[in-house]
Amino acid sequence: MFRYLLYRLLYGLMVLLGATVVVFFIFNVLPGDPVAMMAGQRTDVSTREAIAKELGLFEPLHKQLYLYMRDLSPVSVHEDSEQEFEKYDYKKMLKVGDNSYLVLKSPYMRRSFQSNKRVSEIIWENLEGTFWLAFVAMLFATFFGVLMGILASLKPNSPLDHFMVSLSVIGISAPSFVLGAIVAMVFGFYLSEYTGLNPTGQLWDVDLDGRKLVWKNIILPAFTLGLRPLAIIVQLTRSSMLDVLSQDYIRTARAKGLYYYQIILKHALKNAMNPVITAVSGWLASLMAGAFFVEKVFNWNGLGRVTIDAIYNLDFPIIMGVTIFVAFIFIVVNIFVDMLYALVDPRVRIK
Amino acid sequence: MVNPRIVSKLKDSKHIDPDFLLEVRNLTTVFQTEEAEVKAVDNISFNLRRGETLGIVGESGSGKSVSALSIMKLIQHPGRIENGNIFFNSPTKGVVDLRLLSEKEMLFERGNEISMIFQEPMTSLNPVFTCGDQVVETILIHRKVSSKEAKELALELFKKVELPRPEQIFNAYPHEISGGQKQRVMIAMAMCCNPSLLIADEPTTALDVTVQSRILDLMRQLRDENDMSIIFITHDLGVVAEIADKVAVMFHGKIVEQGSVWDIFSNPQHPYTKSLLACRPRLDIKMKVLPVVSDFMDVNDHGVISEKVNHKYGSVGEAILLNFTDDDEIEERNQFLLTQPPQLEVKNLKMYFPINKGIFGRSKEFVKAVDDVSFTVYPGETVGLVGESGCGKTTLGRAILRLIEPTDGQIIFEGKDITKLNKDELRKMRKDIQIIFQDPYSSLNPRMTIGEAILEPMRVNKIFDTDFHRKKYTIELLERVNLTKRHFERYPHEFSGGQRQRICIARALALNPKFIICDESVSALDVSVQAQVLNLLNELKKDFNFTYIFISHDLSVVKFMSDRIIVMNKGKIEEIGYAAEIYDNPKTEYTSRLIKSIPKGDLEDIRKAQLQRHLKKLIKSQQ
Secondary structure, eight states, X not given: OHXXXXXXXXXXXXXXXXXXXXXXXXXXHSOOOHHHHHHTTOOOHHHHHHHHHHHTTTSOHHHHHHHXXXXXXXXXXXXXXHHHHHHHOOEEEEEOSSSEEEEEOOOOOOBOTTTOOBHHHHHHHHHHHHHXXXXXXHHHHHHHHHHHHHHXXXXXXXXXXXXXXXXXXXXXXXXXXXXXXHHHHIIIIITHHHHOOOSSOOSEEEETTEEEEOGGGGHHHHHXXXXXXXXXXXXXXXXHHHHHHTSHHHHHHHHHTOOHXXXXXXXXXXXXXXXXXXXXXXXXXXXXXXXXXXXXXXXXXXXXXXXXXHXXXXXXXXXXXXXXXXXXXXXXXXXXXXXXXXXHOGGGXXX | OOOHHHHTTOTTOSSOOTTEEEEEEEEEEEEEOSSOEEEEEEEEEEEEETTOEEEEEOOTTSSHHHHHHHHTTOOOTTEEEXXXXXXXXXXXXXXXXXXGSOHHHHHHHBTTXXXXXXXXXXXXXXXXXXXXXXXXXXXXXXXXOOHHHHHHHHHHHHHHTTOSSHHHHHTOOGGGXXXXXXXXXXXXXXXXXXXXXXXXXXXXXXXXXXXXXXXXXXXXXXHHHHTOXXXXXXXXHHHHHHHOSEEEEEETTEEEEEEEHHHHHHSOOSHHHHHHHHSSOOSSSOBSSOOOGGGTEEEOTTOOEEEOTTOSOSSHHHXXXXXXXXXXXXXXXXXXXXXXXXXXXXXXXXXXXXXXXXXXXXXXXXXXXXXXXXXXXXXXXXXXXXXXXXXXXXXHHHHHTTSXXXXXXXXXXXXXXXXXXXXXXXXXXXXXXXXXXXXTTTSSOTTSOHHHHHHHHHHHTTOSSXXXXXXXXXXXXXXXXXXXXXXXXXXXXXXXXXXXXXXXXXXXXXXXXXXXXXXXXXXXXXXXXXXXXXXXXXXXXXXXXXXXXXXXXXXXXXXXXXXXXXXXXXXXXXXXXXXXXXXXXXXXXXXXXXXXXXXXXXXXXXXXXXXXXXXXXXHHHHO
């Protein structure tokens, strides 16, 4: 088990490296003059050169890649100077040269062209909103998806089954920005008297007394965001359950004299969950990546909104940082899921 | 304690015989399909006394499994029990009609007073729970014990069913133990509440013969110890002879004949029973042609069976006598074969598979699937390859064709070393050596008409100039394997297993091969269909002068087909010899054990077994 985990971690690191390289090259061939964007109206040549040097734009491409990777790596070699320390905020570990140290630091994703804020700070500030939104959406989708999927599978081709399947087809095919707008209009505006919900809103309400958590604001965006995964989970659970219910060991369970609900909940469900876990985790990861449209429609502060704004402004460090961060989230979630498989299905453990 | 409400339904049983256990009366189970209602079980009746074993014999689709599931009331939509009574003498409730019991009352019976084991031990245990948990679960449903006591009971049962290292197996998941062990776990699960009736649906079919014989021993022993009755469902008459007291033969949902084992085997009445008895390949004598069902009877369009008027064989004995190959003929043929130069020589062939791959893909350990094997095959000869599952016989067959790359050794086919051929030469060589696989269901592409499937290899190997000629030859081939021109445009799902295997044979013939490897080609077929396919293979051999390597786990089939037999065990050759020689004087202990384990179903054995049963009963009643 431990070896398996180690192997998965190693593999994940390789994927992250690959993703970083790809992201780096993509953004290097895109048009846009970073110096002009950072310098703004000031066209002083020396300022421009200083900025270009700071960004390493005079260096050849492979050197730039190396510098970028070095900035990202949590373990790297740097010269010990006040300037460097201010940039990286590192902890010295080992002296490796005259004034060079092997240092431990949090990945440095450079600074926004626009606000000159650290990208890591921007991601961190907006992560909370996205995380809760994605988490609540998936919780909602998983719970109701599995439940509806089981109900549909118990009586295949019955009216209930057809109803569930048609509903999920609608859920899959409706685009989230259309759905988001409708949901916001209907429940947040026309029916707001009864529901007490706002069409847009934040997780934190800031007023004079400080910050206040407003959970009800998450309901509409999470519902909108969860509908598509819900629909897919319904279908996956249904087909996976139908497959499992026709297996020989279900017949064995019936021949033992088990109650029907015991067979479904104990013997069938645990076997049917594997594809559902894959779907849930994949969706969780991609929702974390930012539910761009939903965040925009509901004016929700999150990674998705930040990314869209950054794209408008060609603010490369943010786009690159978010992309790599999302790749990182995907990898972590996948490793977690692989471990979960091994827990649910003992057959995965060998290898 | 007798429940009057239910007994009253048992009209004619004023006095209940204490040994009475089960009576199935006029049971009919139907399945609703889109076109029509299909009677899977059609008005069958039988009865069973305490301690008795009834064997239900029939081919796939004859309704034997459905009858068993009907008794358990486990028939699922779209099937339903339409008619009949199932009277069961329950130890706690007295005589009840299972058909009238509510689902809740049935839950009490299932796994408790009536339990069941299934054919596929591989898939019948839930893969995500440990073996121990699954047995404990059953105990906890029906017995009022703590989970600690249940665990002790389960371990005791594991010892009783002779599982090695019971504690380890208790904590093992099903995929971690062997097929035979899984079936023992299933038996332990079925036995955990001391059932009065055990229904065993083909419990040994998926197992090797040696494992099968040990499982049968175990079942006999448990039956005698617990005074339990067994309904033993199987397609193999030989197995029935080993364990049953009574036999019911099923055909198309009906019981066509039932009686004591002795009567059925010594004096079968129904033509279907006769043909079933005659079409099994025998170990003691070599037959020229296997009798088939159609030699004995006809079935008309309405499913009515009639005995053939001008039948080829009057009885089973006649069928065997008329077909006997005498020793001189065999000797003459063997001598002739040896006068030719060998067609295939396998020298020191090794096939290792790596296990435990390290981080850098370097493997430290190997499974020696084929370990230093050498033999020769002469033109026109049939060499049988037998052994238990995992002995390396299939791997050997595939290595000869280089479908998998052998680790080491030489394979010389007509003077050329196959292992040294390059890609092009190898493709040309494959034309001469063809393989017919085990599973006719998965070895045909479901999206290709069978005509296309046969034509395709010809096109690839550029046999004939135009598709017109190829098509003509394909139709000839179809007719050769007893199919017709009409079948050319059909898809595989429209054919039965036997027909599909014949299509696979036709596909192999399309390239005019000299050498055919049959890899368990008849193992998935019913005995009567198996007989047809074996006969066809023999005819083709005569007509085209093929050389065969015939791989099978079934020694009686191999003996019928082969001139010489190679017995394999754990990747090595145990012995090579002439078929009769191997059977009469096995040289190694392994071979003799293999032969001894085969259920033969001959009358002498049945008489002995029945006598023994009788004596045991007498002794028990006197005690």
